[in-house]
Amino acid sequence: MNPPVAGDICPPQRYTHSTVQLFRFSAVSWNSHRIHYDAEFAASEGFPGAVVQSTLHGETLTRYALAWAGPNSRLETASWRNRTTAVADEPLTWTATVRTVEGTRVSLEVAVLKADGTPCVTGTVHIALV
């Protein structure tokens, strides 16, 4: 990878979270909120399916950022805001743009988008290139 510069656009990553993954992530993070694994209950709260956990979005935002930055990178901070709900099996796309580069520190503006481009989550990830 060439040294990053502000304005660089990272290659987008397309993915889905399966129902099984949402259940396993809830289990391993001791999150028993039923909206994340009980689609019928989620529907009773107005959601179209089992809801992707905020912290799972956080994992996606940061993991793709670290994969883009390479093996010698380390996560320093991550900040994200949930804008609309994503659900199990929904096609999602991770996007990122380099916002700043200061020495070995790179900040990315990141987002998770729905198929129509609506942002589910937006945020910032700070990475150290070590």
Added chain:
Amino acid sequence: MNVLDEVLTRARSLVDRWEDEDCGTVTVKDFCRYAAALNDADYIDRARNREATGEPVEAPALFLAATMSWEDGPPERELRPDGLAARESPCTMGLPVRQVHGGQTVRLLRAPVAGSRVTASRAVTSAERKQGRSGAFVLLGLTTRFTSADGTELTAVDETIVVMEALDSPGAA
């Protein structure tokens, strides 16, 4: 007083009242199961290889931040109807509300290492009533600081929780 006013009153009574929670001693298995839920087989291979050679094993970066509770329980009968425990829903027990995460800021200061004992210190830091496109809600601010036994800060998390009236609540939007 309606439901959201009650949430607000409860939350404001908790602001800046810090509580410590013993997260216990974190293990390689904890880390690997977390990584498995993220389909991260490479992490598991690296962690187990390091463990086998006696090298320190660091947790996945967001492991502490993503774990919602470190309690042993509670049993199901003590959960709210939405599945949340009192620990995860400090201001809403017995109230007809829905809640979702608003967002999080996570600062990674030092990676927790397998075998270390971790403490989480947590407080409600703010509570505000807001009006959104889909109706009124209460925005709770929570802060959690994770430290190791020697007091070293590992991870700091600031998060917001959006609390709305239940859809079948008389006052819901």
